[in-house]
Amino acid sequence: MPVDHVSISNLSEHEGETVTLKGWLYNKRGGKGIAFLILRDGSGLAQCVVNQEEVDEASWTAASDASQESALAIRGSVRADERQVGGYEVQATSVELISKAEDYPITPKEHGVEFLMNHRHLWLRSRKQWAVMRVRNQIIYSMHQFFQEQGFVQMDAPILTGNAVEGTSTLFEIDYFGRPAYLTQSGQLHGEAMAMAMGKIYTFGPTFRAEKSKTRRHLTEFWMIEPEMAFYDLDDNMSMAEGLLCRLVTDVMSKCATELEMLERDLEPLKRVEGPFPRVSYDEAVDILHSDETQRMMDQRIESAKEEDARLEAELAENKKAYGQAKKWQKRKFDAREIEIHKRRNEIEEDLRNLPKWKESARTFEWGTDFGGSDETVITWHFDRPIIVHRFPHQFKAFYMKRDPEDDRLALGMDVLAPEGYGEIVGGGERATDLAFLEAQVEAHGLPAEVFDWYFDLRKFGSVPHSGFGIGLERTVAWICGLHHLREAIPFPRLLDRIHP
RNA sequence: UCCUCGGUAGCUCAAUGGCAGAGCAUGCGGCUGUUAACCGCAGGGUUGUAGGUUCGAAUCCUACCCGGGGAGCCA
Numbered sequence: 155m156p157v158d159h160v161s162i163s164n165l166s167e168h169e170g171e172t173v174t175l176k177g178w179l180y181n182k183r184g185g186k187g188i189a190f191l192i193l194r195d196g197s198g199l200a201q202c203v204v205n206q207e208e209v210d211e212a213s214w215t216a217a218s219d220a221s222q223e224s225a226l227a228i229r230g231s232v233r234a235d236e237r238q239v240g241g242y243e244v245q246a247t248s249v250e251l252i253s254k255a256e257d258y259p260i261t262p263k264e265h266g267v268e269f270l271m272n273h274r275h276l277w278l279r280s281r282k283q284w285a286v287m288r289v290r291n292q293i294i295y296s297m298h299q300f301f302q303e304q305g306f307v308q309m310d311a312p313i314l315t316g317n318a319v320e321g322t323s324t325l326f327e328i329d330y331f332g333r334p335a336y337l338t339q340s341g342q343l344h345g346e347a348m349a350m351a352m353g354k355i356y357t358f359g360p361t362f363r364a365e366k367s368k369t370r371r372h373l374t375e376f377w378m379i380e381p382e383m384a385f386y387d388l389d390d391n392m393s394m395a396e397g398l399l400c401r402l403v404t405d406v407m408s409k410c411a412t413e414l415e416m417l418e419r420d421l422e423p424l425k426r427v428e429g430p431f432p433r434v435s436y437d438e439a440v441d442i443l444h445s446d447e448t449q450r451m452m453d454q455r456i457e458s459a460k461e462e463d464a465r466l467e468a469e470l471a472e473n474k475k476a477y478g479q480a481k482k483w484q485k486r487k488f489d490a491r492e493i494e495i496h497k498r499r500n501e502i503e504e505d506l507r508n509l510p511k512w513k514e515s516a517r518t519f520e521w522g523t524d525f526g527g528s529d530e531t532v533i534t535w536h537f538d539r540p541i542i543v544h545r546f547p548h549q550f551k552a553f554y555m556k557r558d559p560e561d562d563r564l565a566l567g568m569d570v571l572a573p574e575g576y577g578e579i580v581g582g583g584e585r586a587t588d589l590a591f592l593e594a595q596v597e598a599h600g601l602p603a604e605v606f607d608w609y610f611d612l613r614k615f616g617s618v619p620h621s622g623f624g625i626g627l628e629r630t631v632a633w634i635c636g637l638h639h640l641r642e643a644i645p646f647p648r649l650l651d652r653i654h655p
Numbered sequence: 656u657c658c659u660c661g662g663u664a665g666c667u668c669a670a671u672g673g674c675a676g677a678g679c680a681u682g683c684g685g686c687u688g689u690u691a692a693c694c695g696c697a698g699g700g701u702u703g704u705a706g707g708u709u710c711g712a713a714u715c716c717u718a719c720c721c722g723g724g725g726a727g728c729c730a
Contacts, residue, residue, distance in 0.1 A: 181690090181691075183688095183689045183690070183691095183692050183693090184686095184687090184689075184692090185685090185686050185687050185688080185689070185692090185693090186685075186686050186687060187686095187687050188686095188687045188688070188689080189689095190688075190689050190690080190692090192690090201689090201690080203688080203689090205687080206687085207687095221681090222680090237688095237690075238690080239690085257665075257680080257681070258680090259665070259666075259680090260666085261665090261666065261667095261679060261680050261691095262679090262680095262691050263666070263667065263678085263679050263680080263691070264666080264667050264668090264679090265666060265667070266666080266667070266722090266723090267722080267723065268662095268721090268722050268723075269665095269666065269667090271722095324728080324729085339729095339730090340730070342730085363729065365728055365729050366656085366727090366728075367727090367728060367729060368723090368724080368725080368726095369724080369725065369726085369729095370724080370725090371729095372728095372729070378730095500660075500724090501724095503660095504659085504660090504724070504725075507659085507725090508725080526726090526727095527725095527726090527729095551730080552730070567730080569730075578730080580730090581730035582730070583730085623730085624730060626730090651721095651722090
């Protein structure tokens with residue numbers, strides 16, 4: 155632990171003392187004989203005031219020369235100041251320029267997605283990204299706590315696998331000493347083996363999908379947590395997922411209040427995340443899609459989108475009229491607002507293109523098929539908190555799912571759908587226990603039986619009811635943070651056509 | 656693979672067939688309490704690439720390249 159400097163996050167413990175801060179220059183303002191250096195050290199931001207008359211010449215030169223993201227060591231006295239970020243300010247007595255930064259590309263102004271993604275290694279230093287990563291960290295920490303407190307053992311499933319588990323999705327193939335191998339798309343089957351050894355386990359690791367999905371809800375590499383519990387049935391499984399999500403949201407709201415504020419996250423939907431989550435069977439979900447209520451809801455959404463568009467158009471025209479006589483700083487505000495309006499109107503335009511299709515898709519939805527992205531979203535619009543959809547037709551579910559003893563057409567699967575359009579963040583179910591059934595399923599799915607020999611052993615030696623689920627870390631982070639896109643929920647996103655930096 | 660929107664200064668954008676511009680960033684100057692500080696001056700351009708239409712193209716047409724969003728696909 156370093157003893158020669160303090161963290162900005164700990165400034166409150168040093169009020170009135172003289173301390174040294176080490177970090178990077180976030181932004182600078184100043185006048186003749188005075189400079190305001192906003193220092194960033196990873197734990198927070200702090201304004202350091204450098205008064206030319208109160209520091210030596212070298213310090214003043216260092217403060218004057220320091221450019222954005224230059225590394226600095228600043229010594230000074232700590233005092234409380236409510237106006238400042240973090241509530242404290244440092245009156246500098248000396249400034250040392252550790253390393254001068256040249257032409258930092260990310261300015262404290264607006265940037266486009268492509269530019270920011272190309273500079274992801276630097277973008278991570280920005281306030282919003284800092285907040286997201288802190289929330290991600292809290293979610294990871296809370297997940298471990300949640301499971302560890304209940305006696306789960308964390309175990310790791312292999313990342314390299316010799317076969318495509320479910321046969322359906324596209325995997326990344328690699329050369330494994332001359333043989334084909336694949337990057338895992340799920341640790342679930344190995345998780346079952348580990349649960350039979352330890353009772354309750356969870357895996358925490360990266361997962362890979364080679365699908366050519368180019369949407370805000372997909373990454374090619376993402377992190378998934380997969381608990382697997384022996385002697386847990388579908389209901390137990392749903393309660394476990396519900397308990398986990400409630401814990402995550404509660405912890406983030408209490409421990410990351412500052413971060414959520416920086417992200418301008420609307421807290422109302424998060425406050426409503428309390429058990430019990432509505433349990434909606436697939437049959438009920440289909441009824442919801444077919445309902446008149448859904449049709450009315452879609453019409454209403456189309457109407458309100460049109461109204462909002464008209465409002466924005468009017469505002470745009472009004473701003474244009476006022477623009478001529480506006481002061482310079484007002485003009486800048488108008489410019490910023492204009493960009494915002496354009497962006498929002500593009501979104502609305504897209505909604506207006508999509509909503510009628512979604513409405514039609516809901517009305518004509520056929521029992522026995524899987525929900526499309528829009529169907530999921532439409533279903534969640536009927537509720538004010540996450541919902542659990544369960545008991546799906548087995549056709550589109552994995553071979554290892556247990557059948558519903560009360561209706562053989564159904565598999566005991568469950569998905570948790572997050573509200574606010576975030577969709578599926580958890581997927582899982584109760585696993586089949588009968589060896590003969592599993593062998594038949596493997597054959598019916600056209601999968602090679604020989605690679606499942608070890609999996610079948612789990613049913614030969616003390617087969618028990620068990621279930622589990624997978625929760626996508628980035629989707630959870632994106633939902634809780636209210637992010638527009640999964641790419642901001644992971645430090646270095648891997649997307650179709652993007653593997654750098 | 657398909658649909659859709661876009662590519663103009665380092666960055667964000669404007670210029671709707673007629674002189675390529677603004678703000679930010681950078682450099683210099685001014686200002687002793689700034690909060691995306693402010694004020695003044697300066698440098699900065701193969702308008703994604705190739706071709707075509709036109710007296711004249713950032714703007715229209717064709718092809719290609721790159722990116723955003725969506726569909727398909729996807730525990």
